[in-house]
Amino acid sequence: MPATPVAFAWTVRSKDENIRDFLVQHMALRRYQALSDLDHTELTRLLTDADDQARELLATLGFFNPALTWHHDKTAAPNASGHLGQVILDVQTGPAARVTQVQWQWQGEMTDPTSGVVLQSIIEKQWGLPPGEIFTQSAWDRAKNKALRQLVAELYPWGRLTQSQARIDTLNNQVSLTLTMDSGPVVRLGELKISGATKYGSQQVERLARLSSGQAYRQNDLLEAQQRLVLSGFYDSVFISLDPEGEQAQAPVNIEIKESLRQRWQLGVGVRSDSGPRLTAEHTHHSIPGLHWRAVSRVAVDKDLQSFGVELLAPPDNSLWRWNTSAQLQRQQQVDVMISSQRWRAGRIQMAPRIDRSYFAQYDVATQQNNPLGAVESWSGNFAWAWRDFDSLLFPTRGLGLGIELGAGTSLGQVQQPFARWLAKGLHIWPLGERSGRIALRASMGSVVIQDTRNIPTTQLFLTGGDNTVRGYAFNSIGIDLGNGQIGAGRYLSTGSVEWQHPMRWQGTTTDWETAVFADVGAVANAFHLLKAQWSYGVGARWRSPIGPVRMDLAHAQALNKWRLHLSVGFTF
The missing domain is CATH 2.10.70 (Complement Module; domain 1)
Structure with missing residues (x-):
């Protein structure tokens, strides 16, 4: 394919490849190369303007005293159409300007020492462009946006940045910053204005939203109310906002919903x-x-896996508790063993963005291929609890999650034995900094206490391996070695994972992609001292899709000496 004709060749030379690429991408000269009727007089004028533009662009990166040298070789013709020769820009950026001081001025009700001083201190301490940092326009904009988000997150939704100034001493490469922030009044929530509630009624919206008139404004309360409504399944879309036309100190709350089809x-x-x-x-x-x-x-x-399930779920009461009952029939190939099972459950559940609780009675029956005992049955009473404290439930970058499941019951049939079952899990996401990503630590441990595990359904025991446990191994392929290549479930489980998630940047801007490096470990046994770690390690990529994080992992199972690709969508805990 022939090269696109250009009027002149255009090159930037710099020791810093990022500077070179930045100027080539953003300078107007690149666009003028395509003008075939350009002459030398017009090009000379463009180069004068280009010098000013290059200095302005470098200033946005914190370089206010660059040394720019232009070369225009009129005799060098890159191709037959390059009749104006070659233009070369040599760039020496010089030292970058650094912030020397940050001055704050506060206005509004947050100047009250009894309520606003703590927030002032937090915003100032977490300011994203402190003294000593290199000043760039993008960092300046990010720091201001972050400070404003912190201001309006609690109590002061009408807060605004009324003035900001960066005074630049170009001779000494120093920058002095001044900001004025007006918090406005402390805001409490007013009445709920609900629109779109026809099939399921406004009372259900109020119960799920759990926003009461007079409570102090917190942006996170509105977001959690929105999440509760969406997660309920009754609404396709929910938008919650303060009414800007209402009273400022006690603002009405607009709840706009679109109900799901019946x-x-x-x-x-x-x-x-x-x-x-x-x-x-x-x-x-x-x-x-x-x-x-x-x-x-x-x-x-x-x-x-072939499965069929039915779940019935009652509307929530004032405390968000809901009666539910479910049935599930499943036929699953676990390594070389086919297991057919049924699970029937009835109880109550309370689901919220941060805490889930449930208690229920459960009946299990499972038939394992080539098992002389035939169908094995049990019933049990159970309690489950999960707590999440993440900065985002869709794309978490920091926080902690804990969960526990407790159950007790008895096996059924000719041999009846009591048993107890517990499973605990945790996830800690530890941020390392905006550019360094984060560390995710995940662990789980559980056991079943019974005299003989052959007397309870295998679905009450443990297996591990797969996308969300020990990558590199097939789903539920880590268990008890039964011989002849068969794997069975065991009474003890232990898993762990450490993962470094690092954001990918393009031209200084964070993208929707991340890389990951991880190591997983898991073990299943019938005795605690027999737990034998199965290790895996690998690399992966993450994409912030509209429906949640998409994970792509390539993991190596150490015991199998094989690589396996894992794909999954969404964040769950």
């Missing part, structure tokens, strides 16, 4: 990294006639 079908085709192509179908009825509960039916089919 019935909905969802069909899906996908690929699981552990079992290949997967077909799914789901039907939701949001208000069963007469009962007014929500019913969700699901079917999923792939090479290793």
